[in-house]
Amino acid sequence: MSEFTETLSFGSKSIHYHLSFQDRKTLGIRVYPDSTVRVIAPLDTSVEKLRAKLREKAPWIIKQQLDFLSYYPLTPPRKYVSGETHLYLGRQYKLKIVDSNQNEVTLYRGRLVVKKKSNTSIKTILNEWYRERATIQFAESLKKVLPLFKKYGLEKPELQIRNMPTRWGSCTTKGKVILNPELIKAHKGSIEYVIIHELCHLVYHNHTRAFYNLQERIMPDCKKWKERLENTLN
Ligand SMILES: [Zn+2]
Structure with a gap:
């Protein structure tokens, strides 16, 4: 054809x-x-x-x-200067930039402290850190919610982190779950919501009533986390 x-x-x-x-x-x-x-x-x-x-x-x-979980980043472009706020797991942190002989990011007393060597871009350091945190957190969230799908016989799916300009998450027919690294800026509940949404798609590959019923059974407060996600990051 x-x-x-x-x-x-x-x-x-x-x-x-x-x-x-x-x-x-x-x-x-x-x-x-x-x-x-x-x-x-x-x-x-x-x-x-x-x-x-x-x-x-x-x-x-x-x-x-x-x-299908659209993502429209509307936050103003960041300048990566001290005092500017950046999100991590649904909370705002003030950026503090410190000259150092090594690159390192830490959370300290409500601040996001970026130590950096001269000539390194803060944006690069921070994005690498976000991605590392995303890898750890997304795997943890998946591990937490997967048992909820026990009776649907879902195997643990492969997780992939990929920048997607317009999506929070997606999945393939072969059962791979793809998540936007930006999601690490959202609250844990919203991260779980996106993962649950994609896992439900491994049971129903569409947005039928059956799909939404399953999603609500698995996560009764999914609407709240969907809204939180849309309001925090958009
Ligand atoms: Zn969907």
């Missing part, structure tokens, strides 16, 4: 989608957890008709994509 990759502009948004044709009567549109959009059209569909139909469905497609 041949497949085309197309783009539809809708307001300020662009929707990329994979299009294929099949012997069928109606247009099928599916949005996947990684934001991929697949459109299957009846063989005799004209381009005009297809585009009109997609335009009509665009708000729904965008909503589906947003429901």
Whole structure:
């Protein structure tokens, strides 16, 4: 089956989608957890008709994509100077920069202390530290929530940390869970929420009612942590 990759502009948004044709009567549109959009059209569909139909469905497609844990960083760009606040596990810390003969980051009395050698960028040191903390914390959070899925027979998934410009988390059909390192700035409850959301996708690969029911069964206060996540970091 041949497949085309197309783009539809809708307001300020662009929707990329994979299009294929099949012997069928109606247009099928599916949005996947990684934001991929697949459109299957009846063989005799004209381009005009297809585009009109997609335009009509665009708000729904965008909503589906947003429901997949979107991440829109709106925090102002950081300057990496002493006194500036930076987040870690849902709390604000004031940055304190100290010249040193080694690079090191520590949390001390509500401050995020960055010791740095001359000629090293604070941003680089800090981002490396965030990533290290993310690796440790995400593994710990996964270990904590995984037993909640015992009766669904989930194997411990592989965790990957990857910068994603628009997503908090995602998962692959092969069962790998991918998390945005920025998530380390969120409260532990929100980190668990994102992991639980992705683990639920290993049971249901979509956003159906069954998916949301499972998510709420596993984490009854998931709405609270979702909102916290959106309010703290956006
Ligand atoms: Zn999802």
